[in-house]
Amino acid sequence: MLEENLELTARLATLGENFAIPKPLFDPRSVESGGSYPDLPTRAREYLLQRIHEGPSRTVGRHTKGNVRSQYPSESLGHSTNSESYTAELPLFIRCEADSYIAAYYDQGPEVEVQGHDKNGRKRRKPYTSDAVVLTRDCIAVVQVKLLSTLQELVEKNPHDWQEHSGYYQYLPAESRFAYMGILHVVWSPPPGGEIFTQNLELFHQLPIQFSGSTHPDAAKVLSTLETMRCASISQILDACDIQDCTAIFTLIRDNVLFASLKESLLTDIHTSLVATSIQELKASLSLRESAIATGLPKEPVDAEGLAVHEDLQEALRKLAIVEANEKTRSCRRYKKQIREGAENGLTPIQSLVPRRKAKTQDDGRKKPKRPKIVLAYLKSYISGEIEYREGNDKEKRRVDDIRKLTPMAAFNEYFTDASLYHPDFAPVSRPTFIMHLNLKDPERRGRDRAGERGGNAAKEPTDVDDRAIKPSRPFECATIDHYKADIFCEAIRDTSDTYVASPWVSVMLDLATSYILALWITFSNPSKKTCAALLRLCARAHSRWPERIIVDRGSDFQSVYFQGVLANYKIRKDDRPVSDARYGAEAERFFNSMRVECLNHLPGNYVYIADNRSVSSSHQARKAELLDLRQFIIQAGQHANWSNNCKIRNDRISATIAMEQGLLRFPFSGKEIEVDNKFMVATAVDDGRYKLDRQRGLHIGDYHYTNTRLFRSIANHLDTRDDPENPYIVYAHVADEWLPCLASPNKSYSTASDAEKRYIAAKQSIPHAIKTAQANNAVIQRVLGIREAHRNTVSEYPKETMDTSADHDSTATEGDASDLFGNALLNQHGTLGCDTW
Structure with a gap:
């Protein structure tokens, strides 16, 4: 099957170029009935049906290092596929989703046993899991995805298993095993420089499907303009048509009415992307285009001979002046000799006199070490x-x-x-x-x-620039969610004797293309799926859309079934960045640092470390000032987020708000449109478990009774409920085939409150947790005080003749001082854990 494998490999090398967007939904029942692939061998059909019915054979990304794991929502499959790498498997899925030659694709095929070789060349049996199972119009194939650099290393390291033929690679153990089953095995590698083409395919997936060909309202104007210009950049076409929306141009390119260089330029870069009415005109324009800056940059090291630095040129001019003055010195004779030798090699006098420098290595200098x-x-x-x-x-x-x-x-x-x-x-x-x-x-x-x-x-060393992923260029193309425990104490509750304080959590959803704060949520509770739900709701309510993909860390709140289910339901791609890698998530951390330095640093009760902390008297420290309550902190944090959006200037000299407005005018199709209705409210509510139904008062959850007039028609005595992440006075109960909103009595006053007050009411529900933490810490403090008092009594009753009075101890320290040091050390250890008594 070697020829068939190589033929399919060559076909998959151009994967995505014959794109047809959108593709029809694939029906797996056609494989079961035998309507699709009627000549498929029995073993191959069983393997394919096992993957369809049982799902992925393993969870990807559990043991990866430095990879961004993705859950890619497939329109043609109707579910999400798991990608192990942002630069390897994910481009394969995006191209398969767009290519008309591919009927369906599945990630992580069933595990099989192959016979390979170890590092010593001995045969060994080992399990093998393919990265994808691809169904083409002609056959099915299993695909192993590797980067080109990795394949070259494998061929050199293990030639018994990995081989290369005419630029295509083979993994012989898996190829022979699947050939026995009647399935082709292909090793696929993302083509060099293919990130731009993949990004353009993602852009086509995002375009509205109701417009095709020339049906867009601006299509006729664009076509008439190009009839005159023949070939122009997207920005020139927009100016000539006096429009700002690029949707018509992108739709015409997607439907092959207009043509653009999809492999060489990003369509979102409207100033450099050329568009033409035919492929011939596009090629002619590209050949005439000045591209010295774009393609003339050297990527390999250049010999420094003849390319002297400024200091060496000055030294050469000084030597040349000595030669021209014809000084009667030994140095002048040596310089003349250098000029004669350089002339024989075709060098000018200046080049001949440039000092010849050699980089120092470990082999230079003394060969014999001085030390024994x-x-x-x-x-x-x-x-x-x-x-x-x-x-x-x-x-x-x-x-x-x-x-x-x-x-x-x-x-x-x-x-x-x-x-x-x-x-x-x-x-x-x-x-x-x-x-x-x-x-x-x-x-x-x-x-x-x-x-x-x-x-x-x-x-670790930085990655090669050519291997890095392309940054988002459209608003709502990608956003990140992250959390930060604020460096400030806020008043949680006050009783007659004590004031309990805690540090609130600040959660943010930030657009990566514009640095715009899409949503902000503050609570005393640790990050949870309720926090994620609140951020998603705030973003949908403020902008009527969600980002196309959200990148998060691998915390339990983001790996919850709720969060992954909501994103998959609304076809949002979820990317998980690597664990413990400080090079990811810098965008949100930059905002948190700005909040620390520019907002929290000036608020009472903060404990932000600054360089001049030692120069501030204790009477003027922020800890000594009257504390903010949570309501005041929510207002301050919201004002800082608004200031960051409207007043903070980005690298392109505009604010985040202006960048967001301009981006949405240019790309109005960005993001996933969300309709905030009753169904959305229930879908984003968080599962809370089952509760017993009280036939007189409703559902007793926490401190309130939640009721609905239709609730008592339920036959069941225990009902599944969902919590509203924003409004603590409403829950949703599952009765028969519908979700009923059940209200508590305080909901009337909540509905008339301001936005800041509603946020405070929701955040206030986490205060009991802070009180429990404070009470636990107070118990520790009381226990430490008791230990300190007992230690004082022990020291005072200890026989003086047995006391250690050696010079190793401080002779000025008293017995009471020693006990105070002992007690205060424990107080410092336990007095500020989570929540404290101010």
């Missing part, structure tokens, strides 16, 4: 973590974890002490030498050893 072997050997063992040093006649091996967590300066101090014990006859190396050898170690490994997975990810 025992010193260098111990230095190497210390840095590698394998440390042994003599203490009497015993040898002790240090814990590697303890050594690796030290800072460079602390590590040198410890090395100096240990080396003096290990080789007392030879001095340890100096600090610069120690730092130099320490820096030779892999920085990613050093960061991981010292600060765990997050430290290693922060220290």
